[in-house]
Amino acid sequence: MSTAHTSVPEVLAALKDVSYPADKDRLVTAAREAGASDEVVKALRGIPAEQYTGREDVARSVRVDPDSDLDRTAAQRAEQARAGGKPGLSQHLREEPRTPIQEEFDR
Secondary structure (H helix, E strand, O other): OOOOOOOOOHHHHHOOOOOEEHHHHHHHHHHHHOOOOHHHHHHHOOOOEEEEEOHHHHHHHHHOOOHHHOOOHHHHHHHHHHHOOOOOOOOOOOOOOOOOHHHHHOO
């Protein structure tokens, strides 16, 4: 699967006027209306068709240029890759709370 050559800040800048919650179609339309680049629109078309409650949800879901995380160390990228998340979300920026069962296993 190809990755759009954009960054999370570019995507979020195109969505600065969006009121949340918003679905995928609304986000794509808003980016087009804001004059976003084709890469930003392509990245938004690649997100799961869900309701997004805020900019953080979009940031976690959008696939971006892998070079956009060059400022991260190998350890940070590895930790990010190991982190869990909702099915269908991209690996990038995943943070998912631990379930009660996982917490029980840690005791």
